[in-house]
Amino acid sequence: MISPDGRYYLAGLFGEPGLALLDLWSPEAGIKRVLPDYGKKDDKLPVYKMPHLEGWAMAGDYLFVPAIGKHEVLVIDRQKWQLVKAIPVTGQPVFVMARPDGRNIWVNFAFPDNHQLQIIDVKDLSLIKNPDARQSRAAHGIYPRGEHVWVAARDDNQVIVYDTETLQEITRLPAHTPNGIFFSSRAHKIGL
Secondary structure, three states: OEOOOOOEEEEEOOOOOOEEEEEOOOHHHOEEEEOOOOOOOOOOOOOOOOOOOOOOEEEOOEEEEEOOOOOEEEEEEOOOOOEEEEEEOOOOEEEEEEOOOOOEEEEEEOOOOOOEEEEEEOOOOEEEEOOEOOOOOEEEEEOOOOOEEEEEEHHHOEEEEEEOOOOOEEEEEEOOOOOOOOOHHHHHOOOO
């Protein structure tokens, strides 16, 4: 992930805890490890899906990261690069998506909990809602502008559209096995 301001490059580390952070304003300073001991002594859980392409989110002063192999979303302070909170969630999170104004974070999950969505309130770092995806495999959400989030329901051949203010489902659009949903507006954004 590249931070929206283009300053920081972050990478997950496959097979080991923590993240690698490079400050692109000072690349000569090298790589800094973030959370190098997180989960190091915990039992390893099977990983059913690896986050990729916009799987993390920045909102306010925080970085939200899916904890691979755990049922948590990690909240990291963007100034100190330290863990603020590990928010327990219903399953192994794959994608955490920030609403464009940063007010909340939408979380979807790997199998077997991939029919669920959860929403985190950025203001107090708590879970506020579990929208009903009606047993659809929900993945790869995107915000066309901000008032709606579109979520792929591949196995149901649909895209589910939710209102980001009321958190209610608006409609379902037919789509042949949707997986990623990518609008051309993404081409003009840093940090994806």
